[in-house]
Amino acid sequence: MVIAGKTRRRLRQLAPDRKTLRKDLIAGLPGAISSVPDGMAASVLAGVNPVHGLYASIVGPIGGGLTASTRLMVITTTSAAALAAGSAVAAVPADERPRALFLLTMMAGALMVLAGVAKLGRYTRFVPHSVMIGFLSGVAANIVFGQLPDLTGAEAEGPFALAKAWDLILHPGRIQPGAALAGMSALVLLVVLGRTRLAVYSTLIAMLVPTVAAAVLGAEDIPRVSDAGEIPSGLPMPALPHLADFSLSLLAGAFAVTALVLVQGAGVSEAAPNPDKTRSDPNRDFLAQGVGNLLAGLFRGQPVGGSVGQTALNVSAGAAGRWASIFSGLWMALLLLLFSGLVGTVVMATLAAVLIFAAVGSFRVGDVRAILRTGRISQIAVIATFVATLFLPVAAAVGIGLVLSLLMQLNQEALDLRVVELTPRDDDSFVERPARARLESRQVVLLDVYGSLFYAGARTLQARLPETAQARSPVVVLRLRGRVMLGATAFAVLADYAERLDAAGGRLYLSGVDPAVVEQIRRNRTVERVTGVRVYEADEVVGESSLAAYRAATRWLATRD
Incomplete structure (x- = not known):
């Protein structure tokens, strides 16, 4: 009918x-x-x-x-x-x-x-x-x-x-x-x-x-x-x-x-x-x-x-x-x-x-x-x-x-990718600045990414993430809000960065993660197998999970004294 x-x-x-x-x-x-x-x-x-x-x-x-x-x-x-x-x-x-x-x-x-x-x-x-x-x-x-x-x-x-x-x-x-x-x-x-x-x-x-x-x-x-x-x-x-x-x-x-x-x-x-x-x-x-x-x-x-x-x-x-x-x-x-x-x-x-x-x-x-x-x-x-x-x-x-x-x-997506650093303020808002080239010892850095993370974009992210060399116990919170799917290349890049942070005695926190991406991470098993990786799922309040991840990273770093 x-x-x-x-x-x-x-x-x-x-x-x-x-x-x-x-x-x-x-x-x-x-x-x-x-x-x-x-x-x-x-x-x-x-x-x-x-x-x-x-x-x-x-x-x-x-x-x-x-x-x-x-x-x-x-x-x-x-x-x-x-x-x-x-x-x-x-x-x-x-x-x-x-x-x-x-x-x-x-x-x-x-x-x-x-x-x-x-x-x-x-x-x-x-x-x-x-x-x-x-x-x-x-x-x-x-x-x-x-x-x-x-x-x-x-x-x-x-x-x-x-x-x-x-x-x-x-x-x-x-x-x-x-x-x-x-x-x-x-x-x-x-x-x-x-x-x-x-x-x-x-x-x-x-x-x-x-x-x-x-x-x-x-x-x-x-x-x-x-x-x-x-x-x-x-x-x-x-x-x-x-x-x-x-x-x-x-x-x-x-x-x-x-x-x-x-x-x-x-x-x-x-x-x-x-x-x-x-x-x-x-x-x-x-x-x-x-x-x-x-x-x-x-x-x-x-x-x-x-x-x-x-x-x-x-x-x-x-x-x-x-x-x-x-x-x-x-x-x-x-x-x-x-x-x-x-x-x-x-x-x-x-x-x-x-x-x-x-x-x-x-x-x-x-x-x-x-x-x-x-x-x-x-x-x-x-x-x-x-x-x-x-x-x-x-x-x-x-x-x-x-x-x-x-x-x-693909080329434009790679060129358009930008990594910025977000510094939390007392009123829970953020100040955006260009991402630093190198991480410093015993500091928590909150990063956000603009642009596609598929194919060449993921490799561009790998090249633009702050270097971990010579830093001791560096912690990075990487914000992924708004992304409903990640490719295999992106998982490989995240796992590699997590391993480099772990080798330096630090940790990688992923915040604002969509539930579908959380499920992908669990199925993929590439990122979670690295010691210390923490995943914070996105909620209705924009920035809430990133603040939670930033505070948790700060508390963890304090235990390293």
């Missing part, structure tokens, strides 16, 4: 609100119109027929809209996901590439669903801002460099986008004047119209005007979308992927797409809060993006995710809820039904112009400047990730970014 009640409530939440239905219906149309060039351009990045981006732009917003916790988020094609997918299938023969892409999309969708079920949403916060900005800047640069040949109608060779751009510079004779003129015209239209009331439709206009001009002038030699493959008419029918297309490189690409989509989606959910102020559930958004990708792969589309641009357009168009995204997908299906025959006539250079314009606009110069002014660690992170994205496959760059994130997290 409880499950049935929850199901009914969930279905009621999905039902369109009559008060906002018309608003969402209208808001979905600009998103559908702009998805035509965006979806086609995403397929260009993935190296497949542009129709697959259009298919993804139908089912992604519908599936994601029905399931997302962030109700204004639009789940559709994104440049980063397309670039990652294209990098993963680049080595696959052109005639087999679409099938491999569909399988990759469904694998990524399954991974996203698993991430949502496993409630991994909280881990997105561990990706440093500097790493993400470095990666997104590298993606934007790759798009610009990689689309220069298409913008000019030239053939270029090279193992990565920057190499292709350099090859084009070395061989300017390959540039096709007609294609270059169409591409540059599209760029001019994008810049000019972007500052007018037609900004919402600027990408569509920039794509159509040069295409119509080329058709009127009879410029048949200019590359068109149909050159990339036949554009099927009508809507896609569901088809299961071929498991024979599976490969480890494809799986690595699916993991790369998953990491990118989930981290970007978390950023989109923060930028587009729910109208009723309810908090978004990152795990449910993971599931929604997984559903969008499973549907995209099933209906012969490419990877989708929370789109920054489409979500911003959705909000600016007056969307009131999730049905704006759903209507965007339905409008897109209608547009494809009516105008699928015209898709193949679009000039490829205009799609390259759309991608370049979007990539240049996505450069967050202010964020990069702020990061470069922050400190050495942030500088290394943003530059290393940017360079890796330029010269390595996207899957490898994502892996480097994630490893770099972990190393930065």
